[in-house]
Amino acid sequence: xxxxxxxxxxxxxxxxxxxxxxxxxxxxxxxxLLINKRSIVVNATLTLILLACALSSLALGTLSxxxxxxxxxxxxxxTTMHTFVLEELRGPRLLAGALAGASFALAGCLMQTLARNRxxxxxxxGIDNAATAFAVAxxxxxxxxxxxxxxxxxxxAVATALAFGLAGATGTRGYxxxxxxxxxxxxxGAITQVMLSxxxxxxxxxxxxxxxxxxxxxxxxxxxxxxxxxxxxxxxxLFLNRALATLQLPEPVTASLGTRSGRVRVAGLxxxxxxxxxxxxxxxxxxxxxxLGPELARTISRPGSIPLTASALSGAILMVLSDLAGxxxxxxxxxxxxxxxxxxxxxxxxxxxxxxxxxxxx
Amino acid sequence: xxxxxxxxxxxxxxxxxxxxxLLFGAGTLELGQAFAVLTGQGTEDxxxxxxxxxxxxxxxxxxxxxxxxxxxxxxxTLTRNPLAEPGLLGVSAGSAFAVSLAILLGASTATLTTLIxxxxxxxxxxxxxxxxxxxxxxxxxxxxxxxxxxxxxLLLSLSSLLMLIDQRAxxxxxxxxxxxxxxxxWDQLTATMPSLLLAGAIVVGVAxxxxxxxxxxxxxxxxxxxxxxxxxxxIVAVALLVxxxxxxxxxxxxxxLVVPFVxxxxxxADIRKTLWLCLPIxxxxxxxxxxLSRLLVTPSEMPLGVITAVIGAPVLMVIIRARRIxxx
Numbered sequence: 291x292x293x294x295x296x297x298x299x300x301x302x303x304x305x306x307x308x309x310x311x312x313x314x315x316x317x318x319x320x321x322x323l324l325i326n327k328r329s330i331v332v333n334a335t336l337t338l339i340l341l342a343c344a345l346s347s348l349a350l351g352t353l354s355x356x357x358x359x360x361x362x363x364x365x366x367x368x369t370t371m372h373t374f375v376l377e378e379l380r381g382p383r384l385l386a387g388a389l390a391g392a393s394f395a396l397a398g399c400l401m402q403t404l405a406r407n408r409x410x411x412x413x414x415x416g417i418d419n420a421a422t423a424f425a426v427a428x429x430x431x432x433x434x435x436x437x438x439x440x441x442x443x444x445x446x447a448v449a450t451a452l453a454f455g456l457a458g459a460t461g462t463r464g465y466x467x468x469x470x471x472x473x474x475x476x477x478x479g480a481i482t483q484v485m486l487s488x489x490x491x492x493x494x495x496x497x498x499x500x501x502x503x504x505x506x507x508x509x510x511x512x513x514x515x516x517x518x519x520x521x522x523x524x525x526x527x528l529f530l531n532r533a534l535a536t537l538q539l540p541e542p543v544t545a546s547l548g549t550r551s552g553r554v555r556v557a558g559l560x561x562x563x564x565x566x567x568x569x570x571x572x573x574x575x576x577x578x579x580x581x582l583g584p585e586l587a588r589t590i591s592r593p594g595s596i597p598l599t600a601s602a603l604s605g606a607i608l609m610v611l612s613d614l615a616g617x618x619x620x621x622x623x624x625x626x627x628x629x630x631x632x633x634x635x636x637x638x639x640x641x642x643x644x645x646x647x648x649x650x651x652x
Numbered sequence: 653x654x655x656x657x658x659x660x661x662x663x664x665x666x667x668x669x670x671x672x673x674l675l676f677g678a679g680t681l682e683l684g685q686a687f688a689v690l691t692g693q694g695t696e697d698x699x700x701x702x703x704x705x706x707x708x709x710x711x712x713x714x715x716x717x718x719x720x721x722x723x724x725x726x727x728x729t730l731t732r733n734p735l736a737e738p739g740l741l742g743v744s745a746g747s748a749f750a751v752s753l754a755i756l757l758g759a760s761t762a763t764l765t766t767l768i769x770x771x772x773x774x775x776x777x778x779x780x781x782x783x784x785x786x787x788x789x790x791x792x793x794x795x796x797x798x799x800x801x802x803x804x805x806l807l808l809s810l811s812s813l814l815m816l817i818d819q820r821a822x823x824x825x826x827x828x829x830x831x832x833x834x835x836x837x838w839d840q841l842t843a844t845m846p847s848l849l850l851a852g853a854i855v856v857g858v859a860x861x862x863x864x865x866x867x868x869x870x871x872x873x874x875x876x877x878x879x880x881x882x883x884x885x886x887i888v889a890v891a892l893l894v895x896x897x898x899x900x901x902x903x904x905x906x907x908x909l910v911v912p913f914v915x916x917x918x919x920x921a922d923i924r925k926t927l928w929l930c931l932p933i934x935x936x937x938x939x940x941x942x943x944l945s946r947l948l949v950t951p952s953e954m955p956l957g958v959i960t961a962v963i964g965a966p967v968l969m970v971i972i973r974a975r976r977i978x979x980x
Binding site: 409414456466468469470472473474476477479480481483484487502623625626628629632633636637639640643644645 | 735783786794795797798799801802803805806809810812813816817826905906954955957958961962964965966968969972973
């Protein structure tokens with residue numbers, strides 16, 4: 291994205307300082323647009339990969355449909371059977387998965403950037419678990435009647451507020467915050483288990499896939515809320531992008547560039563919590579997507595940039611792929627997407643923890 | 653004089669917790685009735701409640717608390733990390749996964765489960781100690797805890813995968829994995845007892861060398877101890893203790909954090925004094941938590957693991973909020 295700091299509006303744009311960019315200027319020279327070539331290439335590639343994954347996800351399953359048939363059915367010319375499978379079963383599921391994955395990864399990228407720590411993702415600091423606990427409370431009906439996705443949002447907000455309150459301050463590199471979140475996550479997980487063990491066995495079995503993260507139990511209302519939330523959240527995060535980039539610089543430099551770091555932090559955190567809460571209400575706690583998506587995006591993006599778009603795309607790809615794998619590997623038995631993500635992501639997370647620096651810029 | 657007072661106070665606490673555990677529950681017994689049963693009299697009903705329901709539970713709770721508290725103290729001293737807790741670091745999850753696998757494959761005898769659980773704990777414990785030997789990350793308490801949390805998550809996901817395969821096993825695993833003392837019988841304790849006694853013997857032998865290892869590897873070698881051997885013995889002891897406790901009560905998080913934390917704040921840094929204090933504090937915590945779990949939602953029960961998590965999380969925060977994480 292156009293996060294370069296060197297395009298000051300002196301009228302004399304230092305072209306030699308921006309190699310690898312396309313510069314577009316309006317004829318009146320009042321404003322200009324600086325586009326990074328690598329970002330374009332990366333995002334275009336990721337979009338193509340996402341489309342390919344989406345097509346495979348539509349085509350593969352218990353009933354395999356060939357790609358041409360899928361395209362025919364999407365145009366409304368397929369058989370009734372194919373149209374039913376695509377429009378009623380796989381299409382909505384794909385949409386929910388891609389959106390949830392994008393939200394998780396975008397939220398993760400924002401939070402990692404704010405904390406300058408790649409471990410600071412919503413899942414690790416317990417927001418996922420808390421959102422799940424609140425949503426389960428609403429499902430099993432413990433005295434609360436709000437819709438699950440509203441409760442998930444409330445849970446995410448409560449967990450964040452608690453983590454901040456308990457940690458006192460963010461501290462150096464946010465470690466206190468992370469451990470506070472770990473404790474909150476543990477208690478929330480325990481509370482979820484209490485609620486599940488106190489309801490009837492059938493209800494517990496029904497709610498179980500959802501508590502490990504699954505695209506089976508999504509509610510249409512939650513998906514709609516997620517669509518709106520993701521559009522709003524993504525747009526706002528693009529506006530934050532430049533300020534976030536300056537936050538990576540030492541504090542005095544940030545201040546002298548005119549960034550109000552306090553406000554940016556609060557705004558970024560609110561966005562991150564909002565996106566996580568909405569995504570949890572659709573897919574359950576698939577927290578590792580929030581770690582893996584941005585990680586993948588950072589690996590392929592321009593060094594030093596904040597790959598918000600690439601993170602969202604990577605998250606969507608990973609989610610769709612995990613769900614597809616979960617549906618295919620032990621077919622007809624279906625493995626919840628959260629388990630697949632955990633199996634694939636945990637070893638990588640362990641490797642980061644033990645071998646890499648947690649600082650995202652290294 | 654002060655330490656003497658601490659010992660008396662903690663043992664009195666344990667005694668009170670035991671009394672409460674025998675007296676309170678779904679049907680409350682009179683103090684006199686309970687004593688009558690313990691001295692060999694009492695009504696048939698009271699006798700059944702105390703001897704068949706509450707006493708096994710009390711004794712198993714004591715064994716579990718003792719094992720987890722001592723294991724936590726050992727692991728924390730060995731890794732020099734006040735946050736090193738078997739539950740947080742994935743040792744319990746290792747044995748939980750092993751037991752889930754065994755349940756799925758049809759294991760039912762208590763002896764087999766104990767052994768499998770201890771093998772799983774040994775693997776988990778070995779991984780943890782190997783991780784602490786890595787330069788950089790291993791010295792950072794918080795990163796180690798996060799790595800442990802990740803390992804726990806991975807193993808729990810694998811266990812969930814097993815639960816998907818078989819519904820019958822799933823019910824059994826789900827009940828066991830929250831951690832509970834409900835419905836435990838004497839034969840489960842007798843199956844676990846030999847290994848716990850063995851672990852106890854190892855701890856008695858290794859306490860003194862471990863205290864010297866806490867002063868530094870060179871000091872320990874200068875005093876004629878072998879650091880590698882001490883490390884190995886401690887790992888084996890921790891695996892036996894955690895595996896045994898997990899087989900008895902399921903994976904309980906935070907017990908191994910809270911008990912040594914309290915003991916250390918009473919006794920100071922010496923591992924031998926800490927271990928002495930863990931003896932009453934560990935059982936007292938589990939028994940108090942278990943009694944609470946019966947009382948909070950009578951006539952049904954809260955899972956014990958939930959109570960220990962709710963007690964333990966604030967203690968974790970207290971340790972983290974200390975100005976700096978105290979080095980061991």
